[in-house]
Amino acid sequence: MAVVRIEKASRWFGNVVAVNDVSIDITPGITGLLGPNGAGKSTLIHMMSGFLPPSDGSVTLDGEVIWRNSGAYRRIGLVPETESTYEFLDGREFVRANAELQGLPDPGAATERALETVEMTAAADRPVGTYSKGMRQRVKMASALVHDPAVLLLDEPFNGMDPRQRMHLMELLRRMGEEGRTVLFSSHILEEVEQLATHIEVIVAGRHAASGDFRRIRRLMTNRPHQYLIRSSDDRALAAALIADPCTQGLELDPVEQALKVEAVDFHRFAERLPLLARERGIRLLTVSPSDESLESVFSYLVSA
Numbered sequence: 001m002a003v004v005r006i007e008k009a010s011r012w013f014g015n016v017v018a019v020n021d022v023s024i025d026i027t028p029g030i031t032g033l034l035g036p037n038g039a040g041k042s043t044l045i046h047m048m049s050g051f052l053p054p055s056d057g058s059v060t061l062d063g064e065v066i067w068r069n070s071g072a073y074r075r076i077g078l079v080p081e082t083e084s085t086y087e088f089l090d091g092r093e094f095v096r097a098n099a100e101l102q103g104l105p106d107p108g109a110a111t112e113r114a115l116e117t118v119e120m121t122a123a124a125d126r127p128v129g130t131y132s133k134g135m136r137q138r139v140k141m142a143s144a145l146v147h148d149p150a151v152l153l154l155d156e157p158f159n160g161m162d163p164r165q166r167m168h169l170m171e172l173l174r175r176m177g178e179e180g181r182t183v184l185f186s187s188h189i190l191e192e193v194e195q196l197a198t199h200i201e202v203i204v205a206g207r208h209a210a211s212g213d214f215r216r217i218r219r220l221m222t223n224r225p226h227q228y229l230i231r232s233s234d235d236r237a238l239a240a241a242l243i244a245d246p247c248t249q250g251l252e253l254d255p256v257e258q259a260l261k262v263e264a265v266d267f268h269r270f271a272e273r274l275p276l277l278a279r280e281r282g283i284r285l286l287t288v289s290p291s292d293e294s295l296e297s298v299f300s301y302l303v304s305a
């Protein structure tokens, strides 16, 4: 059983604190690392894969420090976010290079096994430069898997993939998780994480914001106050009706937008009540749009929760 333990880890680059006092245990199965762009996900993954030492705190694999520890490197596979691959190598050579670097006793056989796992055997003779985005991702995955690591780390693996490629990679990762590997992938897209990981870790502005079962965190997100911008045939009458209803926490008439700004506490009740209240009063709803639905706002809600 491979457990990566991040303990009070921080990492700074000059004045920039990329990761700030984070403690997380990554256990076997699939973990989603969720956070907006620039949150520190890549920096965390680089510390877990031994590319970077923490500036403070520790990052260990089964109790052993990962940084500069070749024993730990042999048990970890990394699929980096960057697109850089040696374009002139063919798929097989690309994977084999890592097999050789890892000093495997039979690099040829390991290469074929890894190519087969990601279903790239048929295309293995073609130069990587001719591959589609999905194929590149798969060959990077084969390279990360060639030494049969217990820990697999993937940085934004679904970026730029089409739905079919995405499904294919999800199936592969599920299988890796079921085999008992410790799989962690990062993403800034909630739906992506939802489909694959039951356990998620949320990181915002370098800090650990939430941890646990996806559904629990999802609930936290849907129970937060939601803001809506509403235009109707009679904003004043609608405002009076809404403020009398417990689904609404705050409300103001915005003269610039010429709309009602409504803060709803209970999303489901609000979605039911709004059309009913309008219909009872003969008010026509012209626009109902969420005004704070960006992922950043969800994240900042979680951080302050």
Ligand SMILES: Nc1ncnc2c1ncn2[C@@H]1O[C@H](COP(=O)(O)OP(=O)(O)OP(=O)(O)O)[C@@H](O)[C@H]1O
Residues within 6 Å of the ligand: 013, 016, 017, 018, 035, 036, 037, 038, 039, 040, 041, 042, 043, 044, 188
């Ligand atoms: N080598 C570096 N030198 C200076 N600053 C860095 C370096 N690496 C990362 N940072 C900064 O640290 C912060 C976290 O970056 P990081 O790449 O870890 O975030 P991320 O969550 O992976 O974001 P993205 O999804 O955009 O890659 C950012 O402010 C970034 O600019």
